Amino acid sequence: MEVIVGNLQLYHIETGFAEVHKQIHDANISVLSEVAKLYPDAHVALFDVYGDLALVHETVNLLSTFFNSFEIMEGKSPVNSSPINNKPKIRADKRDVLLSVPMFNLIAADDLESIPETYGETIVKINHPITRESYHQLTEKFTVIADVVDSAPENLLEKQLYDRINKLDTLSKILLIKVLRGEAICG
Numbered sequence: 001m002e003v004i005v006g007n008l009q010l011y012h013i014e015t016g017f018a019e020v021h022k023q024i025h026d027a028n029i030s031v032l033s034e035v036a037k038l039y040p041d042a043h044v045a046l047f048d049v050y051g052d053l054a055l056v057h058e059t060v061n062l063l064s065t066f067f068n069s070f071e072i073m074e075g076k077s078p079v080n081s082s083p084i085n086n087k088p089k090i091r092a093d094k095r096d097v098l099l100s101v102p103m104f105n106l107i108a109a110d111d112l113e114s115i116p117e118t119y120g121e122t123i124v125k126i127n128h129p130i131t132r133e134s135y136h137q138l139t140e141k142f143t144v145i146a147d148v149v150d151s152a153p154e155n156l157l158e159k160q161l162y163d164r165i166n167k168l169d170t171l172s173k174i175l176l177i178k179v180l181r182g183e184a185i186c187g
Helices: 018-038 056-064 132-139 156-164 170-181
Strands: 002-006 043-047 069-073 089-092 095-098 104-109 121-126 143-145
Touching: 002 018, 018 104, 018 143, 056 069, 132 143, 156 170
Parallel strands: 002 043, 043 069, 104 121, 121 143
Antiparallel strands: 002 089, 089 095
């Protein structure tokens, strides 16, 4: 029996998501573990298994802990087994098989409104500072990677100007408070 696994990219760190690289690595390992459990005696063909930071001997050593018979293939994979932004599946004896392993959605957002609806666990990276209030709202649904800034108004002038800015424009509120307090905006 042959099992095809593709697009795992072991030892890859997604840009901006280095803080959660262990969770991503563990999710990829869970794919290998699930395949080894479902098909213990199969020959496993792996496509696109090396990530950006992968070392050949380290990857081969890792794979040999899961499989007795495997080979690393060149070319494009016929299936996507990655648990990142995907429902992972493998091909066993020319049939696609969905895996029941943890999945992660990695989303980079420029504003809070552009975060789409997702399935599975979602990790959101916000590309600008956000308020503590916004952070707490987001953490109810997602794992959040962002610079969190305390920008609550401290006096009447700050409050009046702060309340006049569109409620959805978090970055403008943060910049306004920093300017009013004479804090550095850049660096």
